[in-house]
Amino acid sequence: MLATAAPVISLETDADIAQREALLDLSFGRAARLAKTSERLREGRKPAEGLAFAAHGPDGRVIATLRLWHVAAGPGRPALLLGPLAVHPWFRDRGLGGAMMSTAINEAALRGHGAIMLVGDAPYYARFGFDVALTEGLWLPGSFDRNRFLGLELVPGALEGARGLVSPTGEMEALPSLDELVTRAAPEMKRSA
Secondary structure, three states: OOOOOOOEEEEOOHHHHHHHHHHHHHHHOHHHHHOOHHHHHHOOEOOOOOOEEEEEOOOOOEEEEEEEEEEEEOOOOEEEEEOOOEEOHHHOOOOHHHHHHHHHHHHHHHOOOOEEEEEOOHHHHHOOOOEHHHHOOEEOOOOOOHHHEEEEEOOOOOOOOOOEEEEEOOOEOOOOOHHHHHHHHHHHHHHHO
């Protein structure tokens, strides 16, 4: 049997984004993932600087992805929102999801962030220290399962007494101007004429 190199986790690049989107669609279904309450906190925003990760398989394709996003855990309380975490079905049950989680948590701590929140499977995320008790005074902008809304303090007390609505605070994605859209569309319109 041929041994293959373990996937390397690295920062996501622009070249990874289309494959990342395809992996998320495969893992969750496009309509289902875009309907999630957590997506309201991510849409139109850039992930936190240095906290968007990808793992590549032997052929160079993206086989796992995880991003963290800037949010406020109630008024004036900075935190990160983790997600989504996705691993290609062919690479599940090999510890890659856990490695992605450990990488993200460690890098967030090194960058000085105080807390991470997510919506996910409590038994899976408990092994990384996530706990539903840390989000008891917080709510999300839409429907969510309270038992799946978890927090992790990277700095002791970072979520202590946190109350209120979790809201997005990250930098907005740059959108093309109307002039850029018209310029891009002009060659297409000439070809179809």
